[in-house]
Amino acid sequence: EDQVTQSPEALRLQEGESSSLNCSYTVSGLRGLFWYRQDPGKGPEFLFTLYSAGEEKEKERLKATLTKKESFLHITAPKPEDSATYLCAVQPRGGSNYKLTFGKGTLLTVNP
Amino acid sequence: DTGVSQNPRHKITKRGQNVTFRCDPISEHNRLYWYRQTLGQGPEFLTYFQNEAQLEKSRLLSDRFSAERPKGSFSTLEIQRTEQGDSAMYLCASSLRPRREGALGELFFGEGSRLTVL
Numbered sequence: 001e002d003q004v005t006q007s008p009e010a011l012r013l014q015e016g017e018s019s020s021l022n023c024s025y026t027v028s029g030l031r032g033l034f035w036y037r038q039d040p041g042k043g044p045e046f047l048f049t050l051y052s053a054g055e056e057k058e059k060e061r062l063k064a065t066l067t068k069k070e071s072f073l074h075i076t077a078p079k080p081e082d083s084a085t086y087l088c089a090v091q092p093r094g095g096s097n098y099k100l101t102f103g104k105g106t107l108l109t110v111n112p
Numbered sequence: 113d114t115g116v117s118q119n120p121r122h123k124i125t126k127r128g129q130n131v132t133f134r135c136d137p138i139s140e141h142n143r144l145y146w147y148r149q150t151l152g153q154g155p156e157f158l159t160y161f162q163n164e165a166q167l168e169k170s171r172l173l174s175d176r177f178s179a180e181r182p183k184g185s186f187s188t189l190e191i192q193r194t195e196q197g198d199s200a201m202y203l204c205a206s207s208l209r210p211r212r213e214g215a216l217g218e219l220f221f222g223e224g225s226r227l228t229v230l
Contacts, residue, residue, distance in 0.1 A: 032215050043203050043221030091216050098168050102154030
């Protein structure tokens, strides 16, 4: 069964203090790995898709990387507005072409 | 606003009652998804529509749950004989067919419909 594990469950940073969130996955082949951001009471908002090991994508202070077993979301010099839950999801190769399996997320709090 | 719209945003009901949620996707999106999210968990896939055809249903979708997408536009998710375990946020998402073959592409989520079953 496909599994996605995110760590840490919660992370508290000071403004400007860079860090990384981890997403480890177990799937029978990976078609795509997705990162979403979710604010309280809102639906997830798409950030990145990564398709193959070694791939990297950046957006403002966020950078996502992918290996064969895990993905990292690096946050450089975070600001309070980066506070949110960050969700990782996988689309496995084979089986469903339409289903994402999500992790539980990492709750990030950035203090001013 | 041209995003995914969900109604109602909040629904409180008594156990045993039926509830229906509506999702209006982004107009040019032919793919529509329903997910369920409970507190402290990530979203769980429920079902997928491509145009009006329901192509996939999760085992989570018991026979008390039914979803439709008449004419390939808006979608409804109905829960019959609600149970306390049905309390959750019900999320709808839509997408275009992605450029990359077999990939899911970017899902655009609505703000969700929160169900509380007393």
